[in-house]
Amino acid sequence: MTAYLKSWLSGAPPVATPDDDVPTFLRVSPPASDDGEETEKEDDDYVPAFPALNSAQRASSSRPPPRILSDSALMPPPPVPSLASRTPGVSSKSPSSLLVPTTTTQRPLKPTKKREKVALAPGHSPLDWAALKSSGTDLRGVDSLARIPPSVLKQHRSKDDAWSAFYGKVYNITPYLAFHPGGERELMRVAGRDGTELFAKTHAWVNADFMLDSCMVGFLIPEPAPDSP
Numbered sequence: 001m002t003a004y005l006k007s008w009l010s011g012a013p014p015v016a017t018p019d020d021d022v023p024t025f026l027r028v029s030p031p032a033s034d035d036g037e038e039t040e041k042e043d044d045d046y047v048p049a050f051p052a053l054n055s056a057q058r059a060s061s062s063r064p065p066p067r068i069l070s071d072s073a074l075m076p077p078p079p080v081p082s083l084a085s086r087t088p089g090v091s092s093k094s095p096s097s098l099l100v101p102t103t104t105t106q107r108p109l110k111p112t113k114k115r116e117k118v119a120l121a122p123g124h125s126p127l128d129w130a131a132l133k134s135s136g137t138d139l140r141g142v143d144s145l146a147r148i149p150p151s152v153l154k155q156h157r158s159k160d161d162a163w164s165a166f167y168g169k170v171y172n173i174t175p176y177l178a179f180h181p182g183g184e185r186e187l188m189r190v191a192g193r194d195g196t197e198l199f200a201k202t203h204a205w206v207n208a209d210f211m212l213d214s215c216m217v218g219f220l221i222p223e224p225a226p227d228s229p
């Protein structure tokens with residue numbers, strides 16, 4: 001066994017039969033045992049060549065055995081891109097989709113209007129509002145829902161009595177003023193009128209219908225004609 005491994009590692013040329021031009025290895029797998037008792041475990045890892053090196057299939061093949069190329073015969077490596085010479089913000093002369101994206105030297109646009117959250121007083125968090133509106137406390141201030149034209153809505157525009165319409169429904173927003181994350185002042189801008197547009201422009205993702213359900217006082221209707229009963 002040891003003798004076999006030594007000959008394998010030293011790269012000894014294969015022994016060819018005289019009248020056979022196909023390289024043939026006389027022995028393609030380790031012998032069962034060179035020196036009698038030594039049958040090591042590693043032998044199990046041996047992977048036989050396929051087709052076997054001395055098979056009829058290989059012998060009949062007209063293809064020459066694979067040539068091992070020397071370093072100089074190999075394809076040269078690709079040129080190294082000179083990233084160091086790249087100027088940020090300036091595109092290269094030969095733009096390629098594989099290039100590193102150029103960075104911008106432009107200053108970011110200024111936001112048109114700063115949207116700021118106000119500090120809410122203790123006990124006025126969104127969770128506190130959720131608790132209050134589901135507590136059963138009367139937040140409407142009316143006995144029943146009414147049909148409310150803009151002229152009636154207009155009469156409720158003080159902090160103590162503020163109504164506003166969102167998406168066709170009229171709400172008493174007074175109880176919510178102190179809970180509004182955008183502040184009382186912002187919310188009071190729509191007191192006494194239809195605030196749908198401003199609301200949607202500010203935060204269309206907020207569900208007004210859900211947040212103010214317990215403050216609803218009625219439905220916004222068009223102003224009735226002066227001569228109608």
Ligand code: HEM
Pocket residue numbers: 115116117118166173176180181182183186187189190195198199202203206207208211212
């Ligand atoms: C009664 C109806 C309204 C309700 C239920 C409401 C509710 C809310 C909520 C939940 C937030 C927090 C949003 C967030 O964190 O994403 C908020 C923020 C804000 N709201 Fe309102 N809002 C109402 C009406 C308005 C109106 C009419 C205006 C403008 C005139 C306004 C202006 C703001 C501003 C400036 C903020 C802070 C900025 C922000 O959070 O991004 N809100 N509002």
